[in-house]
Amino acid sequence: MQKIVILDYGMGNLHSVASALQKVAPNDEIVLATTPEEAHGADRLVVPGVGAIRDCVEGFIRPGFVPLLNESIESGMPILGVCVGMQIMMAHSEENGGIDCLGIFPQPVKFFGKDLYEDGTHLKVPHMGWNQVQQKIDHPLWSGIEDGSRFYFVHSYYVPSENNDAVAGETNYGVKFAAAVARENIFATQFHPEKSADAGLQLLKNFVSWNGSF
Template structure:
């Protein structure tokens, strides 16, 4: 029986492009786009994408019970990949929308780029959009075949801060250094969009489909 990879559909992910990219690199796996909590719990691997406002994201997850499904997947030791707002939702708290408590899988905080300054004291332009280099913070199976400082595609106005270095798998610089990828045990999450990041992004998705944490 083929492995099932569930892409969480809660109305806020770029599901079409993420699903198509996963299908492109899948090797016999079934890519299932679903908002059904039981199907997500039953899947072998789970992708948690996201775009839009964090308040709406967390609100929908809690209303539908998908927040508990995500926690159950993590507790079961199944590989989970967070993408963009999906990564931010795994943090403890975001200052977006006047402050929102997130899922608390990680202890990090999500802060607004527009209140930050670069080395010259100028406020950063938001959103941070386009290609930028990711410096790998550790050796990890998800980086297999991907060069250090490879370029990935970003679109975001908020970034993750306050993470311990042993959980930051990748860094990016945009006026200041921020976490571009975080990991703990069976969870790996990225601020960039691998489905929009050409060969490096497809390699990362392929690594996820093979990852055995």
């Protein structure tokens, strides 16, 4: 039995993530950790997130999750980021007037609703619904998932895929953006695998058996 820790820093409904993980890993221990101490002994880590980026970053820093995440990265522990849990790993977000994020990845987080078209038209936000994801790399978390499968998205901000060598999956909503990023033992998705039916459950199943390398 392994211990799968979901970091609970007050942002989003974590129970749907926990429920989906329990479904694909019924013999594993699923823990919602509100402190680094509760995450002790984790075999793999999940960083979820829903809401405003400022609140997410502050909520993540306050309990001491930044050192825990850094130590987990250094140790090679498999790590999964979901939605804003992916965005807080970036360098900077345009949300809330501009917020510095954790800087694990050097890319920015940009707003869908401006500066995409020269004629001044804007995309409707949030981007919500099922969209195809094109797999850009051969990664263990894509195992058993057909290229072009649909996943469920709800977001107004995005990580550009242009000049981004961390892109593991790409989607188009007026502009191509990173649906997933990967580096060493980190895999993070803009979409919600726990809400993405069979393809999402397969990705979570792959995560619970992933050794953290590719």
